[in-house]
Amino acid sequence: xxxxxxxxxxxxxxxxxxxxxxTFSGLGLDPLIIAHLQSKMEISKPTSVQRAALxxxxxxSEDGAIRRDVFIQSQTGSGKTLSYLLPIIQDLLPLSSLxxxxxxxxxxxxxxxxxxxxxxxxxxxxxxxxTMRLRPPDETPDDAGSGPRLTRWLVSGLLTGGSTRTHxxxxxxxxxxxxxxxxxxxxxHLQNTTSFNVGKCRWLVLDEADRLMELxxxxxxxxxxxxLDGRRKLAMQAD
Numbered sequence: 011x012x013x014x015x016x017x018x019x020x021x022x023x024x025x026x027x028x029x030x031x032x033t034f035s036g037l038g039l040d041p042l043i044i045a046h047l048q049s050k051m052e053i054s055k056p057t058s059v060q061r062a063a064l065x066x067x068x069x070x071s072e073d074g075a076i077r078r079d080v081f082i083q084s085q086t087g088s089g090k091t092l093s094y095l096l097p098i099i100q101d102l103l104p105l106s107s108l109x110x111x112x113x114x115x116x117x118x119x120x121x122x123x124x125x126x127x128x129x130x131x132x133x134x135x136x137x138x139x140x141t142m143r144l145r146p147p148d149e150t151p152d153d154a155g156s157g158p159r160l161t162r163w164l165v166s167g168l169l170t171g172g173s174t175r176t177h178x179x180x181x182x183x184x185x186x187x188x189x190x191x192x193x194x195x196x197x198x199h200l201q202n203t204t205s206f207n208v209g210k211c212r213w214l215v216l217d218e219a220d221r222l223m224e225l226x227x228x229x230x231x232x233x234x235x236x237x238l239d240g241r242r243k244l245a246m247q248a249d
Contacts, residue, residue, distance in 0.1 A: 113185035116207025209245025
């Protein structure tokens, strides 16, 4: 089985009651996201790992400030990727209603994968999720596929060393709210790209965390966490 690790700093506590765990609605997922999964991705019911993980990740701490760490262990093909991508999207989606929010807010979520191949697979799923459109208040969830796509700011990016550093730096300078990366490339940019804005980062996911350790990335991951903590502290001081 593969092990993934997701850490987040919740934004606001949620008191939404949880119901039938056999449905996305019962697990507390936003109706807009549910409609998108059904109409655009042909996913109608949560898998067992999603039923276990979503309530734990979606539920916020009472004071909204305590770090929540979640470990997920599941087989390949179990739907593990969506079990952490869906909460990330649900957490960031409300920001779309704020007129001043755009991609220049920087990177709010980082997903680390041990190989380029896995990073690309995660990125593909993420991009499919981010084609979601926000419906007007008087529109039903079933009609969510029409109308303007107001989540344009919610851009994803992929750092795997396949592109030149100059090209990657240019994208990071514009802002990449959700980033998928291999460890070495991420640490490189944290150490050398001053325009890489991670001061407001809310999520860190280590996909196949056990494999990351087996491949010798422990020191790199430690460096990444130190780099993120350092930039967050600088951002807080600036505020």
